[in-house]
Amino acid sequence: MLKFDGNGARRTERLYASPDVEAQRKYVMSLLAPQPGERVLDVGSGPGYLLALIAEAVGSTGATHGLEQSLAMNELAAARTSGTPWAHIDEGDAVALPYPDGTFDAAVSTQVYEYVADITGALSELRRVLRPGGRALILDTDADSLVWHTADLELHRRVLAAWEEHLVHPRLPRTLPGLLRRAGFEITGRHVYVMFNPQMAPDSFSIRMMDTMANFVVGRQGLTEADAQAWRADLRARSAEGDYVYSMNRYVFLVTAI
Template sequence: MIDENSVRRTEQTYANPDVVAQRERLLSMLAPQPGERVLDIGSGPGCLLEAIAEAVGPTGAAHGVDPSPAMNALAATRTDGMPWVRIDDGDAVALPYPDGVFDAAVSTQVHEYVADLAVALGELRRVLRPGGRALILDTDADSPVWHTTDRELDERVLAAWEEHLVHPRLPRTLRGLLRRAGFRVTEQRVHVMFNSQMTADSYSAGTTARFADGQQGLTEADAETWLADLRARSDEGDYLQSIDRYLFLATVA
């Protein structure tokens, strides 16, 4: 359940420089053009949706769809004054749009949480026009790396984090899934989130607590021990964190 505190944390995460850089990478690959109709699946607080709306302009249309009323309210506030933006309740397996209505669609860390990928990718293809393009970004659960002194605890924390994903290694199979759904993959890229310090505005500072969430038998003391070790590594100038996000650009075959 996404509550007000979750919304606030998400908005803060979307504003940090690492996530801004990721959003710029997405926009560069998607390349929305003036007059296009573009869909953001899992639009969240509306940061990417706002940027898409600016790119397509008032002659185009930018649609966001998300299952969270709280996120949709935040996105509506962010895009207020852009009448060519529309935000709808819905999710990836039941997109509330007619067939072939969009020129392009994007999803950021959505499909790794979707149980029925065949249905979700079929829905994605259905709402795109012939030749329309889709851009999907998801994370591989084996990619997060932190430098810690307690390797065993670090492995338990990462295993606990993996439990919240339905498809923790989706990027490895996504190209084939897209092909079977009627897409042709035209470009594949990796975007690395890398921090050499745990600064207040770094991506890793905003996400470390969520990696220690009580799964795998972790206690609050375990989580604090892990976090204290990371803070010590940063204070000593010995910090390293990275995580890989994989981007797949595809067109309707």
């Protein structure tokens, strides 16, 4: 698993500050559409970027709660939402939400449930803390949707196989519809958000992910530091030759608590 200690949290914060992830947050906000006065939960709130936007949307007559296991992440989120005292940062687990039944009007979870082993329990907990008729937005990635142009296909395959070790459910979106229905939700919308980098810009999502992945895979699947550097060099060569392509699908489900 990835570590979200002090250094890991700051790396994640820098990744989430990229223009690509900022655009994703705007897309999520347009679909979730938090309203003034609503109570909204962010499961896996991380460094608090999305939580801060939700807090601004619901205003002082509403409330937001960001739930996160990492103390380092919670410190970043608390600093980011310090100007909105109705934004609360809570330490906890997605499979045991520390809130009474029916607390929230809406909830959101982006890139979180793919890390949760007990996905059935986590979705049941999400349903429990939503009021009847409350809504939720869930966004996760299917690892098989990745398109990343490389010359050394075998090395690339090994890197991706090693990278998958940081996930519990690398292909979660294809099973989410049934899981959501069984947890007590009605699916009201399905969307695909594409992370697309047609070039290797310095602040692009893919170049920041490339560094994170190269660090993670060393020592896994037989990969060495030299392998990781060769993989990075291959991708940079594709950029230099003008044939760089990165694309990843993120699947969005909008649901209502029955």
